[in-house]
Amino acid sequence: MKFKCISDLGKALPEFFPQANVNDEWTIEAEICPQNMEGDLTVNCFKLARDLKSSPDKISDAATEYLQNHEDVASAEKIKAFVNITLTPAAVMRDTAAIIGDLDNAVKLPENECRRILIEYSAPNTNKPQHLGHVRNNTLGMSLAALLRRVGHDIIEINLVNDRGIHICKSMLAYQRFGNGVTPESTGIKGDHLVGDFYVKYNDALKEQLDELRKAKPELADKSDEDLFLETEIGQATQKMLQDWEAGEPEVRQLWQTMNSWVFAGFAQTYDTMGIKFNHTYLESETYLLGKDLIAAGLEKGVFTRRDDGAVIADLGKMGPKVVLRSDGTSVYITQDIGTTLKKYEDYKPQEQVWVVGDEQILHFKMLFAIIKKMGYDWADDLYHMAYGMVNLPTGKMKSREGTVVDADDLFAEMTELAKQATLERDPSLTGEELEERAAIIGMGALKFMLLKFNPKTTMMFDPQASVKFVGDTGPYVQYACARINSIMRKAADKGLTPGVDVDWSLLTAPSEKALAIQASYYPATLQAAAAKKDCSTLVTFLLDLAKAFNRFYGECSVLDADNEAQSKARLALCLNVRDVLADGLGALTIKVPEAM
RNA sequence: GCGCUAGUAGCUCAGAGGAUAGAGCAACGGAUUUCUAAUCCGUGGGUCGCAGGUUCGAUCCCUGCCUGGCGUACCA
DSSP, X not given: OOSHHHHHHHHHHHHHXXXXXXXXXXXXXXXXXXXXXXXXXXXXXXXXXXXXXXOHHHHHHHHHHHHHTSTTEEEEEEETTEEEEEEOHHHHHHHHHHHHTTHHHHHSOOGGGOOEEEEEOOOOBTTSOOBHHHHHHHHHHHHHHHHHHHTTOEEEEEEEEBOOSHHHHHHHHHHHHHOTTOOHHHHOOOHHHHHHHHHHHHHHHHHHHHHHHHHHOGGGTTSOHHHHGGGSHHHHHHHHHHHHHHHTOHHHHXXXXXXXXXXXXXXXHHHHHHTOOOSEEEEHHHHTTTHHHHHHHHHHHTSSEEOTTSOEEEEOGGGOEEEEEOTTSOBOHHHHHXXXXXXXXXXXXXXXXXXXXXXXXXXXXXXXXXXXXXTTOGGGGGEEEEEEOOEEETTEEOOTTTTOOOBHHHHHHHHHHHHXXXXXXXXXXXXXXXXXXXXXXXHHHHHHHHHHXXXXXXXXXXXXXXXTOOSSSSHHHHHHHHHHHHHHHHHHHHTTOOOOSOOOGGGOOSHHHHHHHHHHHTHHHHHHHHHHHTOTHHHHHHHHHHHHHHHHHHHHOOSTTOSSHHHHHHHHHHHHHHHHHHHHHHXXXXXXXXXXX
């Protein structure tokens, strides 16, 4: 399918082995030959043994003999049960250019495999600004959306903002008591940060009252903060505020509206910096009552049962019983999620729903999906929790109490500033919008790339010192490869050099040229595999490998100063294809490419 | 206790049963009158947590153990 000699080999091999258990659809794959081995591609015959019902040794003998006589093959060498193939330069370039020259086509899934997928991510609370943990979530969510969209799926990006509840009332209460009527305008502080400051003030005040309480009543000293919350004056006042909110008390509602609007304005700015555009934002204040009716209906149908203590539960077999409605009739977390899951289904009729949510909620989502299934919705099988690990710092976990939380906006500003300094070092003449834009692209590219490099499920370490660099396995490394190609293109254009239509691929014989073309040709398969696994990190690895292959080529082969003009044109054509692949891949991760660096 | 998850170079991480286990950073040594050195080339660095098992072949699968993280709410 990809390389002609490999697909020919796939057709020919079964003829050598009449006992083979294969049909006409049977194909074989070649891998890129390891660096330390002689060859361009390698066929692993161990893997073919089962289908061909013969020994790896005999298969590799047959494959080697067949390939040695193939017109595209310069040499084929058998080592153990591997066949290492060196292709003729013309064959390499013909086969790879066919793929990368028609990227759009190569990358898209067949229409019947394209689905409508709803992805929910970010899901912040409106009581404080976003931090590094949100940045990982946002990056994973937006990149997954872009990746799936690139292979042809119809993607809907959803945010569900937690804008109500006791924690929201905490910042509101602190503002009432200590706010003196300040606003984002009067202080010049970004709205979400201003509200977050009051959340901090609240916790300080609460801690003070808890300390006093424990001093006054030594018998309570061992109780947890949670247990003592309603024993404090401020705790009671907060509880009262939540009740007033639920009763629709105008003054509380007004304050809530005002402070939330500050936070939303702040979030909008954060999302804009990252390049996030949600198709829709649900507000929990509008959805938090949704699940209750469903529970009542399910109770009648026998999906749920009422326990002796009055709580409604779902029996989830091995996972045990799960309370879906408290004995006082109020909702729990999962009740709302049941409601919003159905609401999202009704609103968008997706064929698949994805939640980008931390891995501490794995069990919660298993239960949610089991409940939806139990309620009789077959599409419950197409619900997917993309669980990702926490972000730790060299000092340990991020803790707001210890002030170690890395703020999202601060981080963006820092990355951009460092990118700006690095950019100015190379080109001091840059100023104004061009400088700002380039710094933003490089800084944000470095940050997103760094976060996407890790497998989503791993608990990752964020080292501010190391993460802030732009050398090595970084986004700017890949961007830089693109910038180098752009520069070559500009100079080529100055000389009136264009690839033209009749590229003579046979002129590209250097090992680094062949390796570059072969690496690039694996892009569509890599992209589709990453999409199938919902894992951007494999694409990141691929782009690094490709950029590395390009930089090696760059050092070895001159485009503008080649042996002759035909070779220059061929190399230029190769470079253009590579740049398209790199830019396309970064685009599928929502990372932009600067024109120059 | 039970469940999930991780343990790979000094550090951060890749390695969907296959070759002599890789990359970046850090260390050391080289490359620029040359299409951008945010680059390239090289050197050193490993009992893949430990012990068994399955297999022609195990970092990968199975079992047990050790160590860390998370979960096990009528919290979200």
